[in-house]
Amino acid sequence: MTEASLVGLLEATVSFGALLYLAALGEMVAEKAGILNLGVEGMMAMGAVTGFVVALHSGDPWVALLAAVAAGAAVGLLHGFFTVVLGAEQVVSGLSLTILGLGLSAYLGRGSVGRPAGAELVGVDWGPLTDLPWAGPVLFGQSPLVYLAVVAGFATWFVLWRTRLGLAVRAAGESASTADAAGHSVAGIRLAAVAVGGGLAGAAGAYLTLSLTPQWVEGVVAGRGWIAVALVIFGAWRPGRVAIGALLFGLTLALKTRLQTFGVDFSPILLSMLPYLLTVGVLVVISIRSRNRPSPSPAALGIAYRREER
């Protein structure tokens, strides 16, 4: 294995890790407020197609990114409408959202399949830092969305654990009636959280079509939204642990084809299963530990809240 190959592996690990982190962070925010959204795959697809199509017509990657975030947030709000306003079953609504997002994105992207990108979010040049050996390409030559993911991670931690707003969000996810009694609008908090979550998933989708592989094809998300859902559990609903998990899962994505070029004969299909196997492993650990201490999952996760039904 050459040095360039190893640098490339780390570079891809950070890149894939940030992709998963953006989506997982969004899912984490929604779940902390008590809304399970299994529509990550669909929201990413909508972000991916919106980003690509808007880039095609506007030529501006930042406008395209904003549009992708808005599209993801809009689909997220749709989930919010069903689950918060109407009190529908969250699992069913989320799964419908995935199917809807995949279908609608395929439909909206029909005219854009196979077309060269209108605009791309290219790697940020940090000047002398980018020229450093190892750290340069791995940390300082990445897409702007990688740095956005880092900023989003810190911001999420700060808001959720260091502000009154964050306390209200977590209260909505742990005990909605308590949050309600404290004078917070549970519905408002949950709608906002699911919209933020959708926006981050939309950004992850745009990362695919504006940065990673600037092209649109149906199914470009290819199950990576599901890895993000698993990642939230793996990271025990904590931004830092989710970040570590994102890098670990990113490494498995980067290794999938690279192992062959390192001369290791290991099935890429088995490697693709690794994120899910790790998540199942973490679930087992959580359930064993929760016999004598509380589970890290938000207590009111997945439960619709109606004031009169307390």
Added chain:
Amino acid sequence: MRRRIAGLLAVVLSLTLVAAACGSDEEDATKAAFIFVGPVGDAGWTYAHDQGRQAAAAETGVETAFVEAVPEGTADFGNHVRDFIDQGFNVIFGTSFGYMDDMEALAGEFPDVVFDHISGYKANGTNFGNTFGRMYEPRYLSGMVAGSATSSNLIGYVAAFPIPEVIRGINAFTLGAQEINPDVQVEVVWTSTWFDPVVEGDSAQAMLDKGADVIAMHQDSTAAGEKAEAAGARWVAYNSDMSAHAPAAHLTAPVWDWGPRYVEVIEQAMAGTYEGGYFWGSMADGTVDLAPIAADVDASVVAAVAERKQQIIDGSFHPFQGPINAQDGSVLVAAGETMADGDMLGIGVFVEGVIGSAG
């Protein structure tokens, strides 16, 4: 969802066509329907088939229709075929390997309908036939161009699955590259997918990181080419001319031209002479070809490629003529011999000079 959309479209399509059919009494007119595995805008495999469909429609004047993105191994395929037959379509093309057994069964059920299957290995001698192309011919030529373009002598080959069609292509490409550049090595990365741009792009990137300066591929998206373009490397595309996606990197591409074969099948169906046999198209009949070679490739290489192309067409040269050694150094084809079609169709080993595992 896309299945549902496709299904809905088929229903709408069938209603409009039923409505249209009620107004006319052309019961016997030949009509050709195409079932595509991917979207027609994929710039690759399905795009090439749709170009062929349009060419055939223009040349024969028959009515054609298609459904796209029909998954393999589900009831969808049969449902679409029955819809089309209900609407009076009597020539059915299926463009993916996985449709084979369904087509065989349907051909037995509808003996008056011609079923032509692309890329499989079955036929029934009457109304179910097989069409494919000797893609290894232009792959050999594209290898010659790639061999001349590498200075690191390492070419990365991003490939989908280790099946004979793909292995045959890698072998032909490698032999072509070695003709121009005896020191060249071709390293294969398996992606385990026909169509996942992220994985395809990252596989190309892994080879670029390893020092490859030319990327070839047996995939349906353009992602590998875009990574080559960004790295200042070169790229041999596949399926159709993809030079717009990576103008600086694009060297050439082995390409399909399905139009002539589709015309032939439709005309045979009209004349009642379709026999349901095996058709393996070649550069001689135009089913496969090499896309234009990049302008900066040395004129002597372009001339050598043109000469080999002519020799392959007239039969005086065969990409798999001996002596050829297998990857492990054993003799694959002895001097003075040429690999038989049957051996080529079932090839499961790499030739010498390929790095990677064929199984």
